[in-house]
Amino acid sequence: MNRVLIPVALSAPPPPPIAHGQVRQWAGETMGTTWSARAVLAPGQAANQAANQAEGIESGIRAVLDAVIAQMSNWSDTSDLSRFNRAAAGSWVTLPDDCFTVLQAALQTAHDSGGAYDPTAGPLVDLWGFGPAGRRIAAPSVDDVLRVRERCGWQRLDVDAGQRCVRQPGGVSLDFCAIAKGFAVDAVSRYLDAQGMAHHLVEIGGELRGQGLRPDGMPWWVELESPTADGTAPARTMIALLGLSVATSGDYRRYFEHGGQRFAHTIDPRTGYPAAHALASVTVIHRDCMLADALSTALTVLGPQAGMAFAQRHALAARFLVRTPDGFDELATPAFAAMLS
Template sequence: MAGAVLRGDEDLLTGRWGGLVVLAVVVSGCGNGDSMESFGGPTMGSSYSIKYVHRAGLPAPAEVQAQVETILDRIDRQMSTYRSDSDIERFNHLPADHCQDMPAPVLELVRVGQQLSQQSEGAYDLTVEPLLNLWGFGPQSRQEVVPSAEALTQVRQRVGYRHLRIEGEQLCKDAAVEVDFNSIAAGYAVDTIAARLEAMGIHDYLAEATGELKAAGRKLDGSPWRIALEEPRDDRQVAEKIIAVDHYAVSTSGDYRHYFQQDGRRYSHTFDARTGAPVSHALAAVTVIHPSALMADGLSTLLLILGPERGWDYAEKYAIGAFFVIRTDTGFVTRTNQAFERLSGAATQKKQ
């Protein structure tokens, strides 16, 4: 994940597959004492970045950063699959038929994941970590390789959202499943940070973590926060649309860069839990705009799993604003639904 890179008067923040670029003109200050503040750093194996308009009476920038990093540290301790002492990893190491007390945010994310699993008929699933490890994409993986049919059959016995249940403040399992929050944790983090900024009186901001974005209000010069949606190309950046965002989150999921090839076939890191294998359809990336960064994060992954036809139908059924990038023999084509156009509104424009 690329961090913030200054280029002229634009601060560029790239999304998970390089599909989002935040066009934020950096202005040092105004005559009334307001200023644009920014900070960031490493988080969740990637990076985070916060930009906001500092006005008189607001907490000092150092205090704002300290509160944001406290949130990120707490989420890491609760949900990271890359540290053995996190709440979710301690649960993942439990055998079948065991329960563990969990903090409320973990249970909240499990409930969201269960909802998305049910609505996608099991295609989206929080328990795919054993599959990710088997194919070489997970935190415990050794190498990227197509597994044997026998190994795949064995691992699939440890995958399935129906093996999870919540009992009071405990998370329980009836099979040796492992939970992976990578498809929703960053979105949850952005929502939590945004809520904290609002509570501190900061109402003009852009919050980003590992490519998940949420913006509210205006920049220092009064212009909106603008995000460019890019065509996935290695040679150069090609902006398909530029949207202005206010009190909405934007999430892009794609398989364009994280994949491997074996025997002439391409295998992406996006899995359909029902088959236990990477998806093989032509949908390269999906961008979702939603009031909740948590939901935008999860829904962009869900739509990518479902593919160009079923994903489109799902977005239409639930009125999800979605921007699809579809791979063809001659390049990429894009498709945008009415919900996306409505949510981005008149601020959406085609870049010439």
């Protein structure tokens, strides 16, 4: 049985659909994953004009994505983030506007979640084989976890918002992998808006944002990502992305097994170990994809009970899928349930 989710309220009514408009699609690779974008082009253009515009849009999207990587990738030695990570202890590092915006959002999420999400957990992600240092096939020792965890801690960062700079306390390594994709989705959406394409759908690695309407007047419908178990999955859930974003975090995409245990890529910065509970995935629906991305990670680390309490306290539209011997139990916040039609 399929279900649909529709926004309870819109921040602004969508612009009228472009009757007889043409939906164009672009796609490629970025940030170790894939991206795609769809936008409605107005009719009445000559074929060569439409082709030239489409080519220019693709180049523009790639430039937006390349700029995010240049600022925020800890996989690139030349990025602004890596420049901060290499900075001498006690030095202040000025960050570009977008990078600083993401840092502020990351630190706010870290504060609100009690450190369940922590942008300084990069060394732990590396230690467990999910970062630039490369994969591993065995769990690290307790001593290694304790040693590396001492280098982490979002509270160690001093920020000067007026100058857009952050102090390197020594040995801190920022990692925006759980928030930069969402920011990039938002950035591409803003770019398309600036090109006069108010009707569009953007996706990067499963994180999505939709705005406006299709030429037929229908919203951009997307299916929420769900894990499978023994060939079964929860009921298909479709959402109308009318000025909304959606991000899903789960333990079923990146993991390794050792000694009969499964170690997933979502690290709990508070313990230094991968999150270990029955939670299979968390989906967050939010106006901003950047925040949906970070919050889905925080809720995954918090787990079903604490995560649900946090989501309710912050009025988040969130869905938790919890593993059971018979498949999955779904837990939905009131804000999520209110969208079900």
